[in-house]
Amino acid sequence: MKNIKLTIMYDGSRFLGWQRLGSEHGEKSIQDILEQNISKLLGEAIKIIGSGRTDTGVHAFAQIANFHTRSTMGLEDIFRTLNHSLPEGISITDIEEVQKEFHSRYDAKSxxxxxxxxxxxxxxxxxxxxxxxxxxSYDINAMKEASRYLIGEHDFQAFASRMNDDRTTIRIIESIDIDKEEDEIRISIKGNxxxxxxxxIMVGTLILVGKGKMKPEDIKRILESRNRKNAGPTVSSVGLFLKRVEY
Known part of the structure; x- marks a missing residue:
């Protein structure tokens, strides 16, 4: 049994998010499409594991996924044939065999x-x-100042839409970079x-700071409140990219 790791790029506007939806849905998720194409190629039922579940509209420069297979097909053949069969909007950019214990979600460090x-x-x-x-005309310096309050280990309950199966709302944000080039602002957020x-929600809150509707120091109060109502809006998924997963 081999464990194959994939690096995947996709245009999230074309699909119903990452997570498997099942055959009852007319439209398909990225996980559905990958599993169907890989299963057909290798002649066995394949279940693919992603590093995380991106919502509808969210894009990825480098989503990481893995699957187990008994197939003896070479990696280059899988790579070439899979890219040829996948629909426009999904590309495999790298493929490698990894240790059998590797898990793309649970082993991710950031x-x-x-x-x-x-x-x-x-x-x-x-x-x-x-x-x-x-x-x-955003105040980029104010946005950068506000972002510093988010860096480090905090309880981010105020920045979550709803509680899910996570046991804790404590997370570590390692860095936030905010850059503006001509008419585009890019906010890069790295965390565990x-x-x-x-x-x-973090971006929606930083936008309010950039517009002068919230002060940078308000971020500290929002974190301490642990109340979703105190943070900014949940911005659209269209501008969001999964840029990198590190192990």
Whole structure:
């Protein structure tokens, strides 16, 4: 039995998120499509494990997944044939055999997400599926100051849409980088794990700071309150990318 690790790039606007939906749904998730294509290629039922579940509309530069197989087909043949059969919007960018114990979700040490904001007055029609159109002259320095309150180990309950199966709402944010190039702001957030909608709520809160509707130091109060109502809105999924997963 071999354990195969995949690095996957996808356009989230074309699919119903990552998580398997089942045959009763007319449209398919990325996990559904990968499992069907790999199973057909290898001639056995394949269950693929992703590093995390991205919502509908969320993109990935480098989602990591793994699956176990008894097939003797070579990695290069799997790589080439799979990329040929996958629909437009999903690409396998790397493939390797890893230790049998490797688990793409449980072994992940950190993830980096990146959010894109289009600040121009008139939206760019070619990027509107890949960046939130939110025209404004943002105070980038205030946003950077606010982001510092989020770095470190905190209880992020105020930045979660709902409680799920996570046993704790404590997470560690290792870094937040905010850059502006011409009319686009990019917010890169690296952490050891994220709660449901946590990145999108953090971005929504930083946007309020950038617009002067919230002060940077308000972030500390929001964290301490552990109350979702005190944080900013959950921004659209369109501008969110899973950028990197580290092991």
């Amino acid at each position: 993830k980096t997400y990146e959010y894109h904001i289009d600040t121009r007055e008139v939206a760019n029609v070619f990027t509107r599926k890949y960046a939130l159109h939110e025209p404004f 794990g994220f709660l449901y909608h946590m990145v999108r």
